[in-house]
Amino acid sequence: MLCDSDAFLLLGACGLVREAVEILGAGLADLRRPHPLPFMLDRGVLQKRFPPGIREKVKSWCAVVEPIMEAPSPATRQRLQSIEGIDDGESNLFGLLFENHGYLLLSGDKRAMRSLRADSGLNDIFQSLCGRVCCTEIILLGLLRTLGAETLASALAPLRPYNGMLNAVLSMGADSPQDHCQVGFSSYLHDLIRDVGPDFLLNPHGD
Secondary structure: OEEOHHHHHHHHHHOOHHHHHHHOOOOHHHOEEOOOHHHHOOOHHHHHHOOHHHHHHHHHHHOOOEEOOOOOOHHHHHHHHOOOOOOHHHHHHHHHHHHOOOOOEEEOOHHHHHHHHHOHHHHHHHHHHOOOEEEHHHHHHHHHHHHOHHHHHHHHHHHHHHOHHHHHHOOOHHHOOHHHHHHHHHHHHHHHHHHHOOOOEOOOOOO
């Protein structure tokens, strides 16, 4: 199972990487994260965006989870990189899924998913990925069920100033009601489903 930087940052910062992959029936040994992520946390956009405490916690998870050492073919990568909204990291991950039909992806990059769906020239890639991409909202709904709102909100609290969705759904912090969180995360999920279609996302809950 591959994980992109957005999803790994969220789950690593709240310390719930293991619990997240277990929702999808996997373990830490099955997970792979972007190879450059530890270096990205020390410089550039991520270094400026997140405080040291969050970055160090994510880096500690990078030390536990093996990096992705593969790359798709240049032809596949070029097709994906030519599309606005799909960055280098996501083009690598989408390409790997396209060329390896047993791979799954945990992704927080909804813009890339929407861009893939919107471009008719990538329809073969989109169809190949259907049912193999799990978004972070699905994982958050699963964690909400297994951990409860108070525990999940407390774990995610350090990220709220840097994540608009979390700040909106968990506006009352650890006092956020379970049903409020359920409705909030489900709303973001359904917005994505509306744009990418009902068959694209891997969803063990069927929300």
